[in-house]
Every structure is written in structure tokens, then in C-alpha cells.
Amino acid sequence: MNKAELVTRVAEKTGFKKKDTEVTIDAVLEAIETALVSGESVRLIGFGTFETRDRKARTGRNPQKPEDLISIPASKAPVFKAGKSLKDAVNK
Secondary structure: OOHHHHHHHHHHHHOOOHHHHHHHHHHHHHHHHHHHHOOOOEEEOOOEEEEEEEEOOEEEEOOOOOOOEEEEOOEEEEEEEEOHHHHHHHOO
């Protein structure tokens, strides 16, 4: 499902106009992004948790020349951990 399909499904379920639904979805996604950038996690009970995890610096290999080693810097990665209700729904 892409964003347009998500907007359509949510609009049908709520009875809102597609434009209003898109603005709402954009606002939710922006709020989650802002929280992650500031180091917060977002917990949606029953659905899951969005958070960031630190990745250590490491050495990798150049895929075009496997004999060449490259340095991969430390970074932060956004992650999603599904909640129990979501896991149960997917595994039905």
C-alpha cells in the first residue's frame, strides 16, 4: 500500500474528505519524525513503538572491489517495534 491508497482507505473509513485525510496523515508522520529527530520515542499502545537506535562505526567492504576496505561512520537508525495487538492481528 502506498500513501495515496492509505489516504483513500482512511477517508473511506472516517468519512472525511481525501484532502483533509492527507493533511492529517502528513501531520501525524511529521510529529513522529520530529519526535525521533529530538531523541524521543513514540509509543502507540497496541500498535507499536517508533524509536532510534545507535549504530556503531564499522569497517565494510567495497562491493565493486571486495579487497578494498571502507570505513562506515556511526549513525542513528529509526526502528519500529510492533506491539502485541498488531503482532496477534498479523499472525491470525
